[in-house]
Amino acid sequence: MSEIQADSSDVREIRINPIVPSESVLVATARSMRPKKAEELAPRDTRKHVDTCPFCRGNEHKTPPLIMAWPETGDWQIRMVENLYPVLGDDRAQSGFTFGLQQTIDGYGRHEVIIDHHEHGTAIHEMDESHLAALFGVYQTRMRQLFESDERLKYVLIFKNFGPAAGASIPHTHSQVIAMPVVPVNVDAEVSNSAIHYAKHHHCIFCALIDEALTFEATLYDRASGAVRRKINVGQYVVERGEKFIAIKPFASRYEWEVHILPLTHQADFLDLRGEDMADLARVLKRTMARLDAVIGGAQYNFFLHSVPHDAQQDAHAPSYHWHLEICPRTSIPTGFELGSGLFVNTINPEQAAERLRAITL
Numbered sequence: 317m318s319e320i321q322a323d324s325s326d327v328r329e330i331r332i333n334p335i336v337p338s339e340s341v342l343v344a345t346a347r348s349m350r351p352k353k354a355e356e357l358a359p360r361d362t363r364k365h366v367d368t369c370p371f372c373r374g375n376e377h378k379t380p381p382l383i384m385a386w387p388e389t390g391d392w393q394i395r396m397v398e399n400l401y402p403v404l405g406d407d408r409a410q411s412g413f414t415f416g417l418q419q420t421i422d423g424y425g426r427h428e429v430i431i432d433h434h435e436h437g438t439a440i441h442e443m444d445e446s447h448l449a450a451l452f453g454v455y456q457t458r459m460r461q462l463f464e465s466d467e468r469l470k471y472v473l474i475f476k477n478f479g480p481a482a483g484a485s486i487p488h489t490h491s492q493v494i495a496m497p498v499v500p501v502n503v504d505a506e507v508s509n510s511a512i513h514y515a516k517h518h519h520c521i522f523c524a525l526i527d528e529a530l531t532f533e534a535t536l537y538d539r540a541s542g543a544v545r546r547k548i549n550v551g552q553y554v555v556e557r558g559e560k561f562i563a564i565k566p567f568a569s570r571y572e573w574e575v576h577i578l579p580l581t582h583q584a585d586f587l588d589l590r591g592e593d594m595a596d597l598a599r600v601l602k603r604t605m606a607r608l609d610a611v612i613g614g615a616q617y618n619f620f621l622h623s624v625p626h627d628a629q630q631d632a633h634a635p636s637y638h639w640h641l642e643i644c645p646r647t648s649i650p651t652g653f654e655l656g657s658g659l660f661v662n663t664i665n666p667e668q669a670a671e672r673l674r675a676i677t678l
């Protein structure tokens with residue numbers, strides 16, 4: 317783990333998330349400001365095959381029913397099945413239970429598992445680019461099928477957990493799909509705030525942030541005196557750049573090693589990503605995960621896709637929302653201060669974290 321020495325470069329400031337201003341981050345890098353305990357590293361299970369694992373080849377009969385496999389014929393490399401313990405299910409067993417101020421929405425939806433790779437312990441950065449492109453193709457195909465299957469579904473969340481603290485209960489590499497009848501609050505906050513930004517400024521805030529990251533330098537002035545407070549090389553937020561995709565370290569990173577991947581040209585809906593552009597996404601993701609592995613190998617993490625909801629406002633939000641993948645390594649345990657305040661505490665200066673990730677030779 318990084319041990320940034322307490323020196324004049326220490327940062328102690330509250331950074332406001334430009335997209336969701338209600339979400340702010342206390343960046344506090346001085347040693348005394350670290351209230352956090354390190355999260356355990358998840359030991360990597362690098363075995364290629366485990367006889368007792370239900371997700372390994374040869375144990376297909378141990379999983380719930382198959383939804384799809386890639387390739388469709390021959391030995392599968394990616395396999396999608398129903399979830400044995402779904403958090404949302406079909407129409408049965410709905411209570412419709414409400415009283416007074418206590419209201420519920422039926423837990424209608426779908427919860428499915430994607431076995432990312434036929435090899436048990438292969439990490440994302442170890443997968444071939446062509447395999448990763450196929451994996452994102454499976455995500456996209458399933459997302460489209462789910463939206464087309466039921467118009468009550470407003471959102472399809474695709475995410476991956478690695479490590480027990482990140483919620484992975486089965487060590488075999490896998491991701492999950494949850495289709496739901498409501499728009500999750502995190503996505504809703506991004507969608508509505510970016511729409512407000514668009515109404516004011518007539519451009520997508522995500523595109524503006526990409527432009528800003530690609531600009532060479534920004535100077536922060538003291539508003540009262542007009543003196544130069546700090547010069548920031550904003551290009552320093554770029555972790556990886558492909559032809560069609562960019563990986564950026566957010567200025568207000570909630571997690572020490574958080575990185576976001578976005579399409580360079582405006583696109584609201586992940587379903588609009590063209591097949592030929594999957595390869596560049598795969599390359600940028602693989603390289604980003606390799607950088608993270610080199611710096612914080614074994615860190616537990618989540619990644620998830622944020623795309624425009626398929627609700628009544630979908631067309632209205634198409635110019636202002638921009639789909640992206642958020643990668644959130646879990647290197648420290650949130651404390652009562654964070655849970656009680658809603659303020660995230662980041663103990664590593666995001667500029668230095670980006671620099672360390674960029675410095676890795678791949």
Ligand SMILES: [Zn+2]
Nearest residue numbers: 369372436488
């Ligand atoms: Zn396995």
Ligand SMILES: [Zn+2]
Nearest residue numbers: 520523582638
């Ligand atoms: Zn955009």
Ligand SMILES: [Zn+2]
Nearest residue numbers: 506622640642
């Ligand atoms: Zn997001």
